[in-house]
Amino acid sequence: MAITTAQSPFRTDPLTGLRIDLTAQALVKTNAVLAVVFLLVGGLAGLLVALTRWPAVHLLPADLFYMALTAHGLVALVVWIVFFEMAVIYFCATSLLNCRLAAPKWAWAQVVLMTVGTAITTVAVLQGESSVMFSAYVPLAAAPHFYLGIILFAVGALIGCFVFWGTLVIAKEEKTYEGSLPLTVYGCMIAVVIAVFTLATGAVILIPAFLWSLGLIKSVDPMMYRVVFWGFGHSSQQINVTAHITIWYTVAGLAFGAKPMSEKVSRTAFLLYICFLQLGSTHHLLSDPGLSASWKIVNTSYMMYLAVLASLIHGLTVPGSIEVAQRRNGLDNGLFEWLRKCPWGNPVFSSTILSIIIFGFIGGISGVVMSVEQINMIIHNTIYVPGHFHGTVAGGTTLAFMGLTYYLVPVLFQRQLILKPLAAIQPWLFGGGMAVFAVALMGAGTLGVPRRHQDMTFAGQALAYDYGGMNQLLMAIGEIGGVISVVGGAAFILIIVGSILMGEPVPANAKCIVAPPADAGGHKKIGMGGFEAPGTFVLALTLFVCLVLYYFVNFKYLATLWPLT
Amino acid sequence: MSNEPVEQQTVLQRVLDDINFIMMLGLVIPTVLYTLWGVMEVASLPIAR
Numbered sequence: 147m148a149i150t151t152a153q154s155p156f157r158t159d160p161l162t163g164l165r166i167d168l169t170a171q172a173l174v175k176t177n178a179v180l181a182v183v184f185l186l187v188g189g190l191a192g193l194l195v196a197l198t199r200w201p202a203v204h205l206l207p208a209d210l211f212y213m214a215l216t217a218h219g220l221v222a223l224v225v226w227i228v229f230f231e232m233a234v235i236y237f238c239a240t241s242l243l244n245c246r247l248a249a250p251k252w253a254w255a256q257v258v259l260m261t262v263g264t265a266i267t268t269v270a271v272l273q274g275e276s277s278v279m280f281s282a283y284v285p286l287a288a289a290p291h292f293y294l295g296i297i298l299f300a301v302g303a304l305i306g307c308f309v310f311w312g313t314l315v316i317a318k319e320e321k322t323y324e325g326s327l328p329l330t331v332y333g334c335m336i337a338v339v340i341a342v343f344t345l346a347t348g349a350v351i352l353i354p355a356f357l358w359s360l361g362l363i364k365s366v367d368p369m370m371y372r373v374v375f376w377g378f379g380h381s382s383q384q385i386n387v388t389a390h391i392t393i394w395y396t397v398a399g400l401a402f403g404a405k406p407m408s409e410k411v412s413r414t415a416f417l418l419y420i421c422f423l424q425l426g427s428t429h430h431l432l433s434d435p436g437l438s439a440s441w442k443i444v445n446t447s448y449m450m451y452l453a454v455l456a457s458l459i460h461g462l463t464v465p466g467s468i469e470v471a472q473r474r475n476g477l478d479n480g481l482f483e484w485l486r487k488c489p490w491g492n493p494v495f496s497s498t499i500l501s502i503i504i505f506g507f508i509g510g511i512s513g514v515v516m517s518v519e520q521i522n523m524i525i526h527n528t529i530y531v532p533g534h535f536h537g538t539v540a541g542g543t544t545l546a547f548m549g550l551t552y553y554l555v556p557v558l559f560q561r562q563l564i565l566k567p568l569a570a571i572q573p574w575l576f577g578g579g580m581a582v583f584a585v586a587l588m589g590a591g592t593l594g595v596p597r598r599h600q601d602m603t604f605a606g607q608a609l610a611y612d613y614g615g616m617n618q619l620l621m622a623i624g625e626i627g628g629v630i631s632v633v634g635g636a637a638f639i640l641i642i643v644g645s646i647l648m649g650e651p652v653p654a655n656a657k658c659i660v661a662p663p664a665d666a667g668g669h670k671k672i673g674m675g676g677f678e679a680p681g682t683f684v685l686a687l688t689l690f691v692c693l694v695l696y697y698f699v700n701f702k703y704l705a706t707l708w709p710l711t
Numbered sequence: 712m713s714n715e716p717v718e719q720q721t722v723l724q725r726v727l728d729d730i731n732f733i734m735m736l737g738l739v740i741p742t743v744l745y746t747l748w749g750v751m752e753v754a755s756l757p758i759a760r
């Protein structure tokens with residue numbers, strides 16, 4: 147049913163009961179569709195990279211490999227994710243705050259600038275003169291329009307952030323909500339703050355690189371570039387972390403009626419992100435000789451651990467809130483009945499829980515360990531690093547975004563999902579493949595296999611090095627995992643595009659898909675041994691033990707590599 | 712004038728709810744601790760002869 151007001155047309159969604167601004171809905175749909183299109187492009191480029199780094203296949207020659215690697219890094223790591231994040235922030239700011247969107251024309255400018263910027267950079271990469279990879283370290287030169295496209299994309303994203311901020315201001319002035327921002331919107335707000343720092347930092351370094359590529363300035367200091375670039379390059383991934391954790395909270399609420407165990411604790415954890423998360427950018431520079439140990443250690447081993455504390459809080463409270471909700475709904479036996487009886491075949495849930503597991507156990511643990519200056523020496527610039535960030539960005543962020551997409555397609559496009567049996571296994575294909583990929587690459591990286599190299603066998607090279615059979619096996623296993631995850635990604639695109647184009651319309655009398663608050667039992671005592679969520683507590687302890695063991699195993703390994711006498 | 716009791720907010724809650732203050736924190740802390748400090752370290756390196 148559509149309700150039209152003088153200012154902005156709204157409709158009330160039958161599935162969620164949300165009042166949706168139709169202008170915002172059009173923007174959300176456009177950003178989400180563009181995101182999925184670019185996921186396809188990034189995934190195809192990733193498949194080419196995987197089939198080249200698989201030693202037995204070794205598909206592409208060096209020039210095409212670096213072109214594919216550049217395209218994969220930019221499109222999968224940045225473009226798909228930022229377009230999706232724009233969709234998420236517009237949806238949350240309007241639908242969850244019951245508010246109209248601020249400055250819709252500027253929001254459309256965001257769409258145009260980001261699309262044009264992506265197109266320009268993609269053309270530059272495909273022309274073959276800009277195979278400089280995501281980091282584009284100077285003095286490795288790309289064509290001027292490579293930088294120009296990224297700058298336009300970043301300006302567009304910055305406009306999207308300000309539209310979100312303006313919507314928050316309007317919602318407060320028009321009193322469309324009471325008290326504090328809802329936690330989901332709060333998480334988006336935190337992501338947007340990190341995005342503003344990130345994009346401003348990107349402008350500070352990419353504009354000089356653009357001018358240098360045009361010959362208007364003589365040089366850009368390579369070390370200065372590295373420092374400032376990673377304020378952009380790594381912080382962009384911190385936006386993703388904040389966004390996907392926000393989605394975890396959202397899905398827990400929508401699918402289970404779960405409430406955060408403590409809103410204030412969760413918000414404080416987000417505040418810790420604001421203060422300390424972006425400082426983790428330093429771990430890209432832990433082997434750079436020109437930077438002092440003080441700068442490195444303060445930013446990683448001290449400050450970043452406070453951000454890690456925040457991640458541990460989120461990792462405890464999201465599954466904990468699901469456990470409490472499940473127990474209040476009657477699944478209160480033993481430690482893990484609540485977990486066994488979760489809807490594992492529902493892709494919204496399975497994507498989210500796999501995102502939590504892969505992000506925590508693979509991306510999170512490896513991220514903490516590689517941020518230790520000493521241990522970083524083992525794995526710096528090895529294939530361990532792509533293993534780590536595929537655990538965070540692909541296994542964590544992309545999988546969480548997939549789960550939310552399954553939820554939002556019926557809401558925004560008013561179409562039912564097609565191929566539901568395939569949708570039930572898709573998160574397992576993508577997440578399982580990505581977990582194998584990440585762990586195998588981390589293993590090979592620990593044993594020294596370099597990243598960003600087209601041929602680990604160095605065939606035909608004068609100064610060859612044999613990494614041994616174990617590394618060849620690990621790379622083969624990893625890339626097979628990568629291919630499986632590409633199949634999972636293709637299945638996701640097929641389901642989503644097919645549902646939008648051919649899905650049955652959602653009936654007007656459709657059942658609400660938002661779970662009621664899980665407090666039907668009132669003050670009924672739940673849990674075991676004084677803990678409301680004992681199963682989650684055990685799982686969190688398991689994660690912590692894994693982290694500690696992995697930390698000390700790496701120090702032991704470092705001691706064997708560099709024995710001290 | 713309303714006679715309803717005004718609920719006291721803690722300092723932490725006021726900080727958590729002040730989005731502009733959070734924006735300021737999110738820009739100043741990484742700019743100072745990461746960017747400015749890092750750039751100053753690079754800038755203070757002696758030039759090779």
